[in-house]
Amino acid sequence: MPQVDTILSRSDHIGTIGARSGIQRDTYSITPGLYCVGRPTGDSPVLVTANYKLTFDALRSELGGVDVWILVVDTRGINVWCAAGKGTFSTEEIAYQVRRAGLMEVVNHRELILPQCGAPGVSALNLKTACGFKGTFGPIRATDIKCFLASGKTADEIMRSVTFNLLERAALIPLEIFLLLKPFALTLVCLVLFSGFGPDIYSLDRVLLRGGSIALVTIMSVLAGAVLVALLLPWIPGRQFWLKGLLLGILVAVFTVLRFLPFVGWTAVIGMALWAMSVSSFLAMNFTGSTPYTSLSGVEMEMRKGLAIQIVSALLGLFCWLAGPFFL
Amino acid sequence: MQEFRYIEGAAILKLDKTACIGCGMCEIVCPHRVFKCIENKATIVDYDACMECGACARNCPTGAIFVNPDNGCGCARYILNSWLAKVTGKKPAECGC
Known part of the structure; x- marks a missing residue:
């Protein structure tokens, strides 16, 4: 099981510059599958995200000090929102990755924390029938994920609204x-x-x-x-x-x-x-x-x-x- | 997002109140807070904030919500490519979003 760091390295930052400037954007992806942050157990929450490395880095860099699983699904290196719109961040794809990772055997609970921006592509209701895991929509931004987990998986209006500052x-x-x-x-x-x-x-x-x-x-x-x-x-x-x-x-x-x-x-x-x-x-x-x-x-x-x-x-x-x- | 308002009345969004069971999913998933559940029924409280992302329709258990089903992204390049494709009869090029 790959363990990921919550502190971005110098090469991660260089990669971010590459993706943001367009030099290395279309191929900036990571391998889909299950990753762990900290020392997660069978009761730890499972966060679902896209395999665009910029997205993955944004998520993991916010997870310092918590023990969670990250399920990365294959969105062909596209961010969650766009992939949800295009249909690659979908109910079927998440169900497929859940089965592929054998998540049923890894965790005791049956819940996936989904990014709110994945909602255009994922039906939380259908997810339950597709793979046995219930989908719970987390906040929009990764910066709010710790707060979301700490407050009993609730998100306030600000956490649920997009910004464009x-x-x-x-x-x-x-x-x-x-x-x-x-x-x-x-x-x-x-x-x-x-x-x-x-x-x-x-x-x-x-x-x-x-x-x-x-x-x-x-x-x-x-x-x-x-x-x-x-x-x-x-x-x-x-x-x-x-x-x-x-x-x-x-x-x-x-x-x-x-x-x-x-x-x-x-x-x-x-x-x-x-x-x-x-x-x-x-x-x-x-x-x-x-x-x-x-x-x-x-x-x-x-x-x-x-x-x-x-x-x-x-x-x-x-x-x-x-x-x-x-x-x- | 109140400082960003787009063209009024442009979005295609319909809510069938009789089909709504008041589950509140649309209120949860909407990134622009278009819906609010009032007395166990979803209500559109900010129609013009809708950007047609389709999250509400995808997560409505009774199909009470209809959003512009064209699932291309809301970008000019995508529309330009699809117009060009209509002229040339080819498949529209990717917009790169």
């Missing part, structure tokens, strides 16, 4: 940036290459001036849409994400006009402003997937309008920007 939002930014790197670099190279075209066919001076300015505007729009929207989320007016992003994009657009109008002319500067707004708006809309409060129906609703406006604005913007040198 500044720190939790900031932790998501590295991954957002990492996922953007490739398309961002590709877009930037194309923009700079195309910036040289004009009435005299191609000029390097224009590449420097126009390429440099569109690159700066694009970087600012990405920062606005992917970083600032995440950090300032509750304080940006509006509910729809594409509008929140558009609002910050307008600020970038205003800066663009003030800063670059004397150098590139009206047509190109309007193009850059439109481009900035659509990039920021699109990236903000993409952030919906990282938040714990947007409904699929809501996202679909805002995308119908948002995406259409973003596409039109981006195409029109790029057209104006390319046409700029011909109208100067």
Whole structure:
């Protein structure tokens, strides 16, 4: 029986950075099965979790000084909530791991403590019929698990509510940036290459001036849409994400006009402003997937309008920007 | 989570009070505290906080709760991929969530 430490090592912390930044996220999993923390006995509680190592580490690092079993189920290295939504953190999978680990012989009781966020995929009622163990939903966060166990397996309103505070939002930014790197670099190279075209066919001076300015505007729009929207989320007016992003994009657009109008002319500067707004708006809309409060129906609703406006604005913007040198 | 409110009336969530037996499971599992058991019947007390995670419907013993059954995650990339899949006729690409 593998015994796990409740203090994370240096390599665990490095692994966390790898997963959070996206460098090593898709393969960050551990072997499913039964683990023990401290010196658990047949009466010790059994906590169920996913086999994403970031999840497993978050749980075990909160278990210092307690004796419990951890049953890790195979969610293909995905966290509990997302896996529950996708159906891999499921009643059937837990029942399967219970049988595989021979849990009936290990413990005397017939109860599994489930993470509350597993509820979209696990029916506590069906679990009993599937494997003989009754499911009890614990708190949302691993930080509350000790308190939950100490208070006779009860959770208060706060322990049962998700949060999305500044720190939790900031932790998501590295991954957002990492996922953007490739398309961002590709877009930037194309923009700079195309910036040289004009009435005299191609000029390097224009590449420097126009390429440099569109690159700066694009970087600012990405920062606005992917970083600032995440950090300032509750304080940006509006509910729809594409509008929140558009609002910050307008600020970038205003800066663009003030800063670059004397150098590139009206047509190109309007193009850059439109481009900035659509990039920021699109990236903000993409952030919906990282938040714990947007409904699929809501996202679909805002995308119908948002995406259409973003596409039109981006195409029109790029057209104006390319046409700029011909109208100067 | 009161500082985070999403589009009003967008979520698809239905509760059939006549089928409810007041077990309180929906109240336990909801991460946004949408339900409250009042006089042995579940009541929706904060409809617009619903994010359609489906925890309540999955754990309702009598099937009294209906939530948008599309089990994709509530993310723009997933929707974009499923729209693209409709056009190309292929299977939607993973959203990476």
